[in-house]
Amino acid sequence: MSRYNRRAEVNAGHARAQGVTRYYAVTYRPGGATMPTNEEFQQWMDAVACHGDKQAFAALFKYFAPRIKGFLMRSGSDAALAEELAQETMVAVWRKAASFNAEHAGVSTWIFTIARNLRISHFRRLPASNSLDEPGMWSADEQAADAPDAPDERMFIEQREHSVRQALAALPSAQAQILRLSFFDGQAHPKIAQELGIPLGTVKSRIRLAVNQLRRALDEFNPKS
């Protein structure tokens, strides 16, 4: 079963349970690689964190390392740098596995943030090991004592990860394109505007529309907010 079929089924379950209508994004993927379930990711993370399980690590590596490298190459890194950062990201996954907080992010999102931070460290010429020992590149990623999150957020994380993907797929293509370019191109938005031949104001308004649409899709999933 393809990852999207599997997702569609899971999400259809959620949708039926909640009695709401949703759209399903079934995207054609060349190669048709099956995505491990979020549960499998969690189990592997636990095994790495608690037992230093190298087989579980190898499973995470097999899925993520080529994708991190692909993501970084798409973002403009050359193959050698992308390989280096992908390996360093996986070293960090091993070392920081115990600090993975399933209440804040899904595994893919957590790994994205590590790869992103290592790329920043690289361009700031900080040694990779340095950034690994830091409490975190962004204080926003840590729990703020004076502004705690809802205690029962954990159960919604998986839904959030699903619904972000659904909402992305459901965005008008012009909005989705701007979001992707914002991640990939390391370019200031004025440059994106220039490249697409649209005014900067349009870029900004598409970003605002896209982010608001994402938020609406997520709010729909999360009855508390």
Add this chain to the structure above:
Amino acid sequence: MIQHHPGEELLLTLAAGHLDSGPAVLVDAHVERCASCRAQWRQLQAIGGALIDDAEPALLETHALARTLERIDARDGTSNANGSIQRTITTPRPPLPNGAIWPRSLHGSTISRWRWMGPGMRWSRIELPHEPNASLHLLRIAPGRSLPIHSHDGIEFTQVLCGSFDDGRAVFGPGDFDAADGNVHHQPIVRDSGECVCLAYVSAPLKFDSKLAAVIGRWIGM
């Protein structure tokens, strides 16, 4: 209650990892304090997760896994001791008024002592370890005092740590974030409730109306 937020575009640029360190420190300082921006920050990072899942898998070098495991073995044992001890050494920081707390996003930066720049007005220079030239300052202004009227050649970001000011556009209080550009010509006046401390970043020197203020601005580096 936080009223003014950085907005989608800045949060997105920060989440994508493409915001320069200077502005990033301010936006990060806001997000650590603002629950609603933090929720949005996590959503935007989840886009990154989705893009990783969707990325075209690239062919790894041969033995990439073995190499990675070697790196892990090489670093286990050596790492924690040295690294974390160095990290705990922090440079002294100037005192803040009661009730104000240091944003954690300033972790690792060097913060000068308070310097006088006029009656009831002090400033401190912040140096980021990896980008010492970024124009980042703390301003500490007494109640009723105001900054000289100015406009901007670039952008000016402000994150309020304590107190509040009114610049004619709006009132900015603790936790609020403001972005001003060439379209904004303003004079922030600190309200009577107490001393106001702000974190300020400018991408280009401010354009002061008065010559004296311009001299002081150049001296401070704002």
